[in-house]
Amino acid sequence: xxxxxxxxxxxxxxxxxxxxxxxxxxxxxxxxxxxxxxxxxxxxxxxxxxxxxxxxxxxxxxxxxxxxxxxxxxxxxxxxxxxxxxxxxxxxxxxxxxxxxxxxx
Ligand SMILES: [Zn+2]
Numbered sequence: 219x220x221x222x223x224x225x226x227x228x229x230x231x232x233x234x235x236x237x238x239x240x241x242x243x244x245x246x247x248x249x250x251x252x253x254x255x256x257x258x259x260x261x262x263x264x265x266x267x268x269x270x271x272x273x274x275x276x277x278x279x280x281x282x283x284x285x286x287x288x289x290x291x292x293x294x295x296x297x298x299x300x301x302x303x304x305x306x307x308x309x310x311x312x313x314x315x316x317x318x319x320x321x322x323x
Pocket of ligand 1: 306310
């Protein structure tokens with residue numbers, strides 16, 4: 219990969235981080251969704267694999283941007299694996315987000 223492309227990717231990554239940060243802080247749901255979509259678009263365009271923390275902010279089914287506690291219901295499970303169940307309020311899809319793996323398992 220050329221240096222120029224690497225640089226472009228680096229800038230894109232920073233841009234994505236910023237957009238996601240703004241989206242999380244944004245009180246206006248529509249604006250947040252737009253910023254989140256933009257972040258995803260940049261990632262796709264630059265073929266950047268989004269880190270787990272960012273990926274789990276998008277609903278796996280309807281791809282909506284999920285802000286835990288706002289556009290999603292969060293339930294803490296009572297298993298050995300510390301995980302929360304996140305339900306997308308748009309499509310009602312529930313998935314687990316693992317917080318901490320119990321290393322003793
Ligand atoms: Zn959804």
